[in-house]
Amino acid sequence: MKTGAFIAATATALAIITAPTQVAAAECSTLTLVVTLLPLLTDANTCSANTGYSLYPFAGLPTAAELALICADSTCTKVLSEAAALNLPDCTVTYNGVTYNVKDQLTAFALLPLSPQAGLCAVDSAYKLYPFEGMPSLDQLRVMCKSDTCKKLLTEAQDGEMPDCEVTINGTTHNVKQSVDLIVAGCEVIDINLIAS
Numbered sequence: 725m726k727t728g729a730f731i732a733a734t735a736t737a738l739a740i741i742t743a744p745t746q747v748a749a750a751e752c753s754t755l756t757l758v759v760t761l762l763p764l765l766t767d768a769n770t771c772s773a774n775t776g777y778s779l780y781p782f783a784g785l786p787t788a789a790e791l792a793l794i795c796a797d798s799t800c801t802k803v804l805s806e807a808a809a810l811n812l813p814d815c816t817v818t819y820n821g822v823t824y825n826v827k828d829q830l831t832a833f834a835l836l837p838l839s840p841q842a843g844l845c846a847v848d849s850a851y852k853l854y855p856f857e858g859m860p861s862l863d864q865l866r867v868m869c870k871s872d873t874c875k876k877l878l879t880e881a882q883d884g885e886m887p888d889c890e891v892t893i894n895g896t897t898h899n900v901k902q903s904v905d906l907i908v909a910g911c912e913v914i915d916i917n918l919i920a921s
Contacts, residue, residue, distance in 0.1 A: 749825050752815035757826075760810055764803050771800040795900070844873035853877060858896065859903060869911035878908050 761768075771777075775793040794800040816823045846852045848871040851864040860868060868874040881904045 749814050749816050752813055752817050752826060756813045756815065760813060761807065763810075764806055767799050767803045767806070771797060771803050774799055842877055845871060845877045849874055853881065853904070858898060860907065865907065865910050866914060868907070869914045875911070878904065878911065882908050 771794065774797045775790060777790040777794060812826055814825065816825050818824070842853055845868065849860065849864045849867040851860040851868060868878070
């Protein structure tokens with residue numbers, strides 16, 4: 725049952741990376757978590773090896789330094805996005821006396837960019853907010869600012885709990901939260917220029 729304990733610990737760690745939310749869902753069964761999260765086992769172990777943050781045995785929330793490493797590590801972000809893409813159970817885990825809803829917590833962090841608007845926005849603009857690969861070109865930004873689905877996605881991203889961490893892409897470091905704010909500001913500037921002309 726060591727694998728089951730690891731999966732439960734992984735679910736707990738992933739679920740509590742974001743701010744806790746107390747919920748009234750049923751307690752997660754170990755079997756449900758094992759079946760759901762087992763495909764992520766190898767990448768979760770690699771994430772732990774790459775960042776020094778141990779998912780098992782679970783020893784609490786990552787420090788700010790560990791969280792920065794997790795955000796910058798492609799294997800860790802892959803684990804988060806793949807976990808969000810799974811049909812996560814709507815159940816809770818308890819850590820340090822606080823109950824966390826696995827689906828809600830991971831959704832707040834990683835599922836937002838996978839919403840239907842993200843796919844439609846990518847079709848409209850040829851730019852993907854997730855996985856984040858850098859800032860959009862000016863042409864992509866112009867199209868995004870005209871697209872209702874992109875505007876909705878940007879509003880959700882700005883209102884949501886986007887990670888305030890840095891990722892390095894092709895040698896350039898971007899803060900994900902600040903990048904979303906800059907994209908929204910770019911749309912506001914484009915709107916002002918359209919009104920003025």
